[in-house]
Amino acid sequence: MAVIEVVVGDITREAVDAIVTAANESLLGGGGVDGAVHRAAGPRLARAGGAIAPCEPGDAKATPAFDLDPPVRHVIHTVGPVWEGGGHGEADILASCYRRSLRVADGLGVRAIAFPAIATGVYGFPADQAARIAAVTLAATPTTVERIRLVAFDEDTAGHLHAALAFSC
Numbered sequence: 001m002a003v004i005e006v007v008v009g010d011i012t013r014e015a016v017d018a019i020v021t022a023a024n025e026s027l028l029g030g031g032g033v034d035g036a037v038h039r040a041a042g043p044r045l046a047r048a049g050g051a052i053a054p055c056e057p058g059d060a061k062a063t064p065a066f067d068l069d070p071p072v073r074h075v076i077h078t079v080g081p082v083w084e085g086g087g088h089g090e091a092d093i094l095a096s097c098y099r100r101s102l103r104v105a106d107g108l109g110v111r112a113i114a115f116p117a118i119a120t121g122v123y124g125f126p127a128d129q130a131a132r133i134a135a136v137t138l139a140a141t142p143t144t145v146e147r148i149r150l151v152a153f154d155e156d157t158a159g160h161l162h163a164a165l166a167f168s169c
Contacts, residue, residue: 004138004148006161011151012040016112018062018074020101022119027053027061027077032121033153037075042067045075055079058096060104074108076101080119083126091133094119098137105145112147117157128160135164 011019011033021037024030027049029038038045048063055061060078068075078101081093097118105113115134119125138148150165152158 002143002145002148004165006150006158008152008155008158011114011116012036012068014114014149014151015071016114016149017071017110018076018105019072019114020076020078022116023077023079025054025079027055033116040068041065041075049077057081058093060100062104062108076104080123083124094130094133095137098134099141102141102143102145106143110145113145114149114151116151127157131160131164135168139168
């Protein structure tokens with residue numbers, strides 16, 4: 001079973017084998033976390049993403065990490081759901097983002113991975129609900145990944161993640 005940790009910080013500076021980015025379907029880059037990952041990885045990331053796009057909500061696809069600092073070797077792109085009030089399968093799609101990202105990571109031989117708070121930015125998923133889904137899904141998904149870092153962009157998000165992990169474990 002993977003060790004799950006919560007940290008506040010910049011996901012592009014994590015010392016892991018792979019980082020997950022909350023992408024849009026085009027995989028060409030966007031705002032928030034995805035924009036930060038694309039800026040850090042350089043323009044080849046968008047070209048590689050475009051070559052394997054589209055990526056449907058709930059799915060995940062990998063590219064090399066390009067200009068990200070080692071040990072990061074892979075970027076796993078996953079597309080979260082746009083929040084529409086919770087009655088349109090958003091929770092299932094978000095859980096799928098975490099499961100599919102771990103499956104992709106397993107296929108790449110990843111031992112340590114960093115996740116952002118998927119879909120909580122411009123996609124509007126409520127942070128407390130998203131944290132519960134992340135914690136429960138990651139704890140329940142079989143994986144060969146040994147260390148999972150949930151990288152929050154602020155203390156409020158970290159608080160939701162800590163509370164969700166305490167509840168799910």
